[in-house]
Amino acid sequence: MSDDKGFTAKEALGFATFAAVGLVLGIAAYQAGGRLSGAGSGAVVASAGAATTPDGQALYVGNCAGCHGGQGQGAVGPAMKPSAAWSDAEFKEAVLHGHAPGGRELKNVMPRFGTIGLDGAPATDAQLQALHKYLGTLP
Template sequence: MNEEHQGFSFAEAAVWLLGLVLTIQIGWLAYSMGQGIAGRPFADGRGAAAGATMAAVDSSAPQPANGPQLFAGNCAGCHGAKAEGGVGPSLKTAAGWTLAEFTEATLHGKTPDGRSLAPIMPHFADTGFSGEAATDQQLEAIHTYLGTLQ
């Protein structure tokens, strides 16, 4: 005789129920930790960043230009991480230009010898850096940074 098995045995049901309970507990723990990270206190009263402090930043105050960061975000994609060249040429020559020459090339695509830069080169007078108009301080910071890469 062949007896068909109907449903789960007690042991199988117990294992399945234990797995369900553990899954719910792990999910709840993850959710609770996420809530703590989002700024709500943990169950023991600790804040999300126990031991760390945060200071308010006055976003209206001008921030100093960061040459390496500006270069990485606006130039390195074409000219390479160390200005060694890539899609665009090496910037070793540009590092030797005066700030005025570098600014003219960066903003308007004109080199000191009067050449026009390739059409792929953005004219940052039009595009700005990260959607904001390029400032003299940013251009100086990038130019200074280029000088450190030599």
């Protein structure tokens, strides 16, 4: 009886450890999967062109969040709230060429996406609109 009990406790501990490791691996795999599918959908958007609506959030996370913050709150670059309220044309000029409204030239730290492209391909109007729209959804 007592032997049985001891064995069961050990077994339980073993199972708990196994479950914990499994959970960690599961989360890691889930995150890797998300990243992979994110890259995948970027490639699809680039090849399908205007046929697919670009994912503004994925574009933002992949190209802008490193400098403007995960929620557009600002970091190296300023917060996105003011430019979220610009017109699509103004936003496009700033992102592609660094020309902000009022003739203000953005510092070179801000990449010229008209030159380097988005996700390795020339930026499309649909991508810029999706990006701009996504910024409008941030708090």
